[in-house]
Amino acid sequence: MAEMMIPKADYAVVGGSGTLSSNFPANVPDADVKIVAENLYFDTPYGKSPAFRHFTVGDKHVLTVRMHGWRSGVTRADASRQVFWVFREAGVKRIISEGGVGTVNKLLDIRDFMVPDDYLDMSMRKDVMLDGRYLLVMRDALCPELRQALIEATKKR
Numbered sequence: 001m002a003e004m005m006i007p008k009a010d011y012a013v014v015g016g017s018g019t020l021s022s023n024f025p026a027n028v029p030d031a032d033v034k035i036v037a038e039n040l041y042f043d044t045p046y047g048k049s050p051a052f053r054h055f056t057v058g059d060k061h062v063l064t065v066r067m068h069g070w071r072s073g074v075t076r077a078d079a080s081r082q083v084f085w086v087f088r089e090a091g092v093k094r095i096i097s098e099g100g101v102g103t104v105n106k107l108l109d110i111r112d113f114m115v116p117d118d119y120l121d122m123s124m125r126k127d128v129m130l131d132g133r134y135l136l137v138m139r140d141a142l143c144p145e146l147r148q149a150l151i152e153a154t155k156k157r
Contacts, residue, residue, distance in 0.1 A: 006042055007054045009090045013064040014083065014097040024064065025055050032058045042089075046081040047074060063090055094146050113154045115147055 015024055025033050033055060040052040050071065053064045065083055070076060087095065108114075 004040060004042055006086055006089045007036070007040075007061065007063065009054065009061040009063045010093050011060060011062040012087050012090070012092045012095045013062060014095060015064060015066045016098050018098050019064070019066055025053075025057075025062075030057075032056075036061075042082075042086050044082045044085045046078045046085060049082040049086050050079065052086065063087065063092065094143055096146065096150075115150045115154070117142065117147070 013019070013024070018024075026035060036054040036056060038051070038053045040054060042049040042052070050065055050067075055062050055064065063086070065086075067079070067083065070079060074082075
């Protein structure tokens with residue numbers, strides 16, 4: 001089987017339970033959202049990747065992957081390395097990550113949308129950098145421009 005070429009994309013979306021249940025972005029009603037390809041698997045230095053979906057929003061190319069559950073025989077570290085290696089090879093510059101952890105909170109209503117301005121990683125993991133030596137430290141983990149765009153978009157809806 002020929003090695004699948006990784007499509008070029010400037011953006012990526014890492015999904016969790018919410019994107020898993022919504023079949024994102026297939027059920028997005030906006031006319032400018034088009035799925036280019038699905039069930040894309042890539043050979044990486046860390047093993048075969050999970051399934052990716054390539055879609056466009058207008059002229060913007062986006063890769064998305066669901067990080068929900070773990071594949072048998074694949075460590076969490078290698079799963080993360082596979083995904084972020086693909087993003088790097090695709091040329092991704094901005095990543096949106098959806099996560100529902102902690103949303104079972106009585107102070108939140110259904111369809112509430114939260115855009116964080118910081119995060120705490122208390123996992124003490126040291127196995128997520130692509131070369132495996134150290135924990136990846138992010139100084140400005142949240143893109144201020146993308147964060148502001150999300151805030152403005154959610155206010156409109």
